[in-house]
Amino acid sequence: MEKLKKVIEQYTRWATLTTYTNRIETYLNTDFSQALENAKAILETIGKEICESKGVIIEATASINSILKKAFTAIGYRSDDLVPQISSALATIGQKIGDLRNEIGVTSHGKPLEEIEKRNTKVDEMTREFLIDTTVIVACFLIRTFENENPRITAAGEIQLVYDEQKAFNNFLDDTYGDFEIGSFSYSASEILYNVDYSAYATEQKAFIEEREEGKE
Secondary structure (H helix, E strand, O other), X not given: OHHHHHHHHHOHHHHHHHHHHHHHHHHOXXXXXXXXXXXXXXXXXXXXXXXHHOOOOOOOOOOHHHHHHHHHHHHOOOOOOHHHHHHHHHHXXXXXXXXXXXXXOOOHHHOXXXXXXXXXXXXXXXXXXXXXXXXXXXXXXXXXXXXXXXXXXXXXXXXXXXXXHOHHHHHXXXXXXXXXXXXXXXXXXXXXXXXXXXXXXXXHHHXXXXXXXXXXX
């Protein structure tokens, strides 16, 4: 799950997915049906977001398998490419995640108490790891591929800087201005500038890069 969390941090438009990753980590060992529900939600959310961004219509009753296949197609992979062939297999796993969730979910079909108590034992540890790891792999691949093909554009028509990719500049700002405390919370100078006044952040970053380049001459 750490790999996916880092990707989400890198591409901030997906920050809402953190809600799901936190839930998975919370319920992974105590109530796997809940972890599985949120794993399914992650894949569905990413697939729907990509399709919506590309103007691809998804039927209200579409299965997770169908959503993932359409997401790969929306990104630009042809049906004869190797990636869609692999994605089709992974999408099938995604569908099985949904089926399994329905089978072991605590709220599904009014199951008797004894069966509800045993729902977690229906999925062994290796299978749990496989299902969650598969979710992470597919989610990371979809997000990274989509972001590489569709970088965010600023109002000035420029590609927006990714905060985590500006480590040298961020360190410079943080070393110069330190952290700012608001109540019990603490924020770095670079983080505040990037999120509060991106234009100023981009201007200062450009000046920082130019100054470093001049120093090398």
